[in-house]
Amino acid sequence: MPLDERYALDEFLITTMARQFSGEVMVSSVTAFGALAALLAKARYAPDLAVLATPESGMEVTPMPTLSLGQFLTDAQRGIPLTMEEIFDAIFTDHFRIWINPAQIDRHGNTNISVIGDWHQPKVAMVGSRGIPEDTSHLSQIFYYVLTHSRRTVVEQVDFRSGAGTGPDRDATLGAHGAPSVLVTDLGVFDFTGPGGTMAVRSLHPGVTLEEVQEKSGFEIHAPGSIPVTDPPTEEDVQIIRDADPLEVRKLELLSGPEAAERFVSIYERERQALHAAWPRLGKLG
């Protein structure tokens, strides 16, 4: 997607993610993108959100992306402490939302964070399915994002289903509970309203063509006759994101190699100072 000088790709995607939220639900902040999307949504689009500082930790917190300080943010802001039981009860009762960043997503919205290749003989063993089976069997909205839309990430069929997509297996057991709702990538916004619950184009980001999307996907994504362009962020959106992430932790998700490593160290060294500047300590050991 061609860059506009008014915003960076990360700011465009975070704003697009923020605009998917609605209602009074807990929102987990697992990644910097997810945390900033929740924060921006609460400020501008979905004021009733109950935002969490980390996957677990505390509620009613203003997230600030860091590498090591999630629980300290809860403590400094005196967030409402949550237990794992409360998190899963919120998932089971459909009062919870999360942006999940899978390694693979397929035509039916099945997602994989566990393994590349056969589970029993892995080519790359990743991390394990974590809580994705719980999310994809209970929540009425499931949000996914993929930062590099390619044939390696948007695939015909995932190597392993950590997250349940659409299709006969779901229809026979779960029904609509936990079905995938939205996928945001660096090329566009997609949903699962194609034939048989398959992936369909909802909008393309400015300057992105349908040909480019099909070229970079492992299967042909269903496309309606007329495709809208994704709305860009406003000046206010961009400002809120920049103010909330003074260390620019969000940029790390788009980088790799030596540049990422260098930034990583620099953020780790500076983040305590940034936390104290934003939230003078009043916590349990303060």
Next chain:
Amino acid sequence: MTVDQVVADIPSGSTVAIGGSSLSRKPMALIRALARSSVKDLRLIVDVGGPDVDLLIGTGSVSEVIYAFVGFEVLGLAPHFRRARQQQALRFEEWTEYTVMAGLDATIKRVPFLPTHAGLATDVLSVNTSFRRFQDPFHGEELVAVPALKPDVALIHVNYADAKGNGVILGDGHVDVLCAKAARRTYMSCERIISSDELQRYGRDVQILRVHTTGVVELPWGAHPTGCAPDYRADLRHLQDYLKHSANEDAWREYADQYIYTDPSRYLERQGGVEALLARLKV
């Protein structure tokens, strides 16, 4: 108790549940003690694992891992776990975050299983043969039966404890309470042992109850290199060093000699001492 007394209570082949979550409040000093002992063939149960599982695999102490996740979060994948998975060197059973909790809870409640929808329409059910599908006897709905997980031992690390075995957790609780209640014997390390009078001032933060604990060990910085909020954050620089040393056998032996095959006080000296740790990690 001492670290050595805890390890002496854990025979080879034990099933060990570990508290904490990835880079947060892992009982690493106890884990290192277990790793340098002659204990082998451990069956580990973790909800969200990290350097705990990885280090014990690295020292050859493990025969099986039951897990929902094993990784180093922002730092990437767990190197020994990944290698062992790819070489099919050990037995692995992939569970999910809630089902590990439910398996422990089933043991606590003395029932053989607990039901859930989690896992339906995913491949977790096809690779994990411990789960069973069954029909709800009331309405015929299809559900997953999560079998009871029965740890012999639980290892956890908390902020403060009294000598009787009550424990204070000030940051996220993770699954420590479930581990402590489900295990036949629970060993708890803590940053500091305090008097029972002082402990009771922490009210609801007293999460670990002495009826569930077998022993307490005072081990300052006992979660290092993971974090122990709000006392200290995770030592990501040390963990980067760990990852670097996990690349090949020689480097790993060097890491193990330096940091595992040593006692807890020398371990802290090798981190530059308490002053240096405070400067790096106190928030």
